[in-house]
Amino acid sequence: MSVDWNSIVKTYDVRGLVGSALTTEIVSALAAGFVDELGAAGQDVVVGHDMRDSSPEFADAFAAGAQARGANVVSIGLCSTDESYYASGALGAPAAMFTASHNPATYNGIKFSRAGARGISLDTGLAAIRDRAKVYLAEGIDEVDEPGSYRDEHILAKYAAYLRELVDLRSIRPLKIVIDAGNGMGGMTVPAVLGNACDLGQLPLEIVPLYFELDGSFPNHEANPLDPKNLVDLQKAVVEHGADLGLAFDGDADRCFVIDEKGEPVTPSAVAAVVARREIARERATHPQADITVLYNLITSRIVAETIEADGATAVRTKVGHSLIKDQMAETNAIFGGEHSAHYYFRDFWGADNGMLAAMHVLAEFGSQAAPLSDFARQYNPYFLSGEINSTVSDVPAAKSRVQSAFAARADFEEFDGITVTGRDAGDGSWWWFNVRASNTEPLLRLNVEARDEAVMVAIRDEVLALIRQA
Numbered sequence: 177m178s179v180d181w182n183s184i185v186k187t188y189d190v191r192g193l194v195g196s197a198l199t200t201e202i203v204s205a206l207a208a209g210f211v212d213e214l215g216a217a218g219q220d221v222v223v224g225h226d227m228r229d230s231s232p233e234f235a236d237a238f239a240a241g242a243q244a245r246g247a248n249v250v251s252i253g254l255c256s257t258d259e260s261y262y263a264s265g266a267l268g269a270p271a272a273m274f275t276a277s278h279n280p281a282t283y284n285g286i287k288f289s290r291a292g293a294r295g296i297s298l299d300t301g302l303a304a305i306r307d308r309a310k311v312y313l314a315e316g317i318d319e320v321d322e323p324g325s326y327r328d329e330h331i332l333a334k335y336a337a338y339l340r341e342l343v344d345l346r347s348i349r350p351l352k353i354v355i356d357a358g359n360g361m362g363g364m365t366v367p368a369v370l371g372n373a374c375d376l377g378q379l380p381l382e383i384v385p386l387y388f389e390l391d392g393s394f395p396n397h398e399a400n401p402l403d404p405k406n407l408v409d410l411q412k413a414v415v416e417h418g419a420d421l422g423l424a425f426d427g428d429a430d431r432c433f434v435i436d437e438k439g440e441p442v443t444p445s446a447v448a449a450v451v452a453r454r455e456i457a458r459e460r461a462t463h464p465q466a467d468i469t470v471l472y473n474l475i476t477s478r479i480v481a482e483t484i485e486a487d488g489a490t491a492v493r494t495k496v497g498h499s500l501i502k503d504q505m506a507e508t509n510a511i512f513g514g515e516h517s518a519h520y521y522f523r524d525f526w527g528a529d530n531g532m533l534a535a536m537h538v539l540a541e542f543g544s545q546a547a548p549l550s551d552f553a554r555q556y557n558p559y560f561l562s563g564e565i566n567s568t569v570s571d572v573p574a575a576k577s578r579v580q581s582a583f584a585a586r587a588d589f590e591e592f593d594g595i596t597v598t599g600r601d602a603g604d605g606s607w608w609w610f611n612v613r614a615s616n617t618e619p620l621l622r623l624n625v626e627a628r629d630e631a632v633m634v635a636i637r638d639e640v641l642a643l644i645r646q647a
Contacts, residue, residue: 179313184285185306188297188498191276191285194230198284200237201313207241207272208317209308210288213301214270217246217320222263222271222289222329224255226361226428228392230284231274238272238286243324244317250329254390256361256429258530261293262335265526268292275361275428278400281393287428293526294506295499332364333374340369342524343536345379348543354422354435356386356410358399362425362532363388369532381539384417386410399427402517404441411439421542421549423535431518432531434538436549442538445477446556448514451537452480455512455522456487471504471513471521474593475611475624477559480514495593496613502527516564516624560633562610562625567644569621572614576621578643579612594622599636608636612644 179202184192190206192198211217221242225231239249252263257273264271268291276283288296288305296302312318355370357363366388367373370381386409387396397406401424414422414435422435434442452470459468468489472480473496484491492508494501501513505527513521520534521527542552569575576595583589583597590596594613601607608627615622621644627633 179310181306181310185298185302188295188302189285189287191279191283193282194284198234200233202309203234203237203286204241204244204317205309205312206286206305207238208245208312209305210270210272211242211245211247212308213305214290216242216270217324219247220250220267220269221247221324222250222252222260222267222269223274224252224260224263224271225274226256226392227254227359227390228274228276228281228284231392234274234284234286238274239326241312241317243326244319246320246322246324248324249326251326252329252331254361254364255331256365256532257287258430258525258528258532259331259335259365260287261289261526261528261530262338263329263331264289264291264293265528266331266334266338267329273428277428277430278398278402278426280398289528293502293528295502297497297499300499300503332368333376336365336368336374336376339530339533339536340376342522342533343540345381345536345540345543346377348380348540349546350380350382351421351539351543352382352384352417352419353539354384354386354410354413354417354419356401356407356413356422356424357388357429358401358406358425358427359387359389359391359394359396360399360425360427361390361429363390365429365532366425369536380543384413384419386413394427399425401426401431401433407433407435407441410435415439425531430529430531432535433518434535434549436553438550440550442549442553443477443557443561444514444516444518445480445561446553447518447534447538448472448476448480448520449483449556450541451520451534452484452489452512452514453487454537454541456484456489459511460488469508469510471501471508471510473501473515474596475516475564476514477557477561477626478609479556479558483556493592498529560627560630562623562633562637565623565637565641566615566620567623567641568619569644570619572619572621575644575646576612576614578646579640582639582643606632608632610636610640612640
């Protein structure tokens, strides 16, 4: 079997087209490599999967490969990615989650965790797993003398109860919420956590469900709220129902996007600032003299770092990247971390990301005051952002060089996860910055711009895009 391993084993996970790039044989080989690399023979390994048609078969294939190398498989069945992190943390076991997140139905993949929901990237074990899997696929999996066991574990109710312990929503004002699950795993986790599906008690929330039916073919729209076209149905429904806000989850329900009562998006940076403020206050209440650290990636709005520092915590800037931020959460003992892509990381959730938990923090803060969400969120969204703009380029170094030359005389440069270019102080209080990053997997340059004034942001955005896209 000819396998392009580099195309399916990405920086932070495994992802590929079902049946061609990703097969059950490859999955079993990866499972065997995973068990060997983590030394998990004789130990529990959690296996969960989303609602994609191929996911149950892949989960079974992974279980077979893991058992062959001596791991005891704990199957948690249908789950969201953050549920798999919960299982990994609560059980102290490594985990494999089958999902392709927001990718189309023809894709699937694996998100790996070490015990305690710690991330695995190419630099911290994923490359070694890949290399072991290559051998197992070519030569067959050598079964140990005592193969591992298999058991089912139902964790949804425990997961939901744990989140309710972290954020108490019982005393907020009544809220009407439209929630778009995108036919993904939010259709299962939302009723459990925010509803009464797990008999945890009714919250003061009226939920208007949108596409809660689990369907891996995504019949209504892609489960990718980062793309504005996939928010249109939710935006319309929020206005039509006179709702207080809307929430949109991606396919594996680990990311959550917020819509205000007017149908306008609330930026992930604003959400990060809200959650950071709440987490700092909670830590300060229990440990008044503690040194508090909060992470934010370099693409988030300036308001995030300003909010963190205004509340007396240390703001630490990070590069973009799931496993990298998980590692830094552990290294710095940060209580929270926020990304521009709507990934939110919590120390109380083993340093892993959890979109549902971030949504609950927003509901708690917003629901504890009387203003509409558009007014409430404005304080956390005072500046102007371009959002991430991708450009396909044939010569990435040449494009970056053109940008550097054009701004050399009027800006400062920092090479930290691409190039961050900051305008020099003009003396009038205005400011701007932009970041240009190359994709790890495609001939793309990603641009993010922010400025104090909208006209400045638009001018800088258009100038940099022209340079990047110059033929």
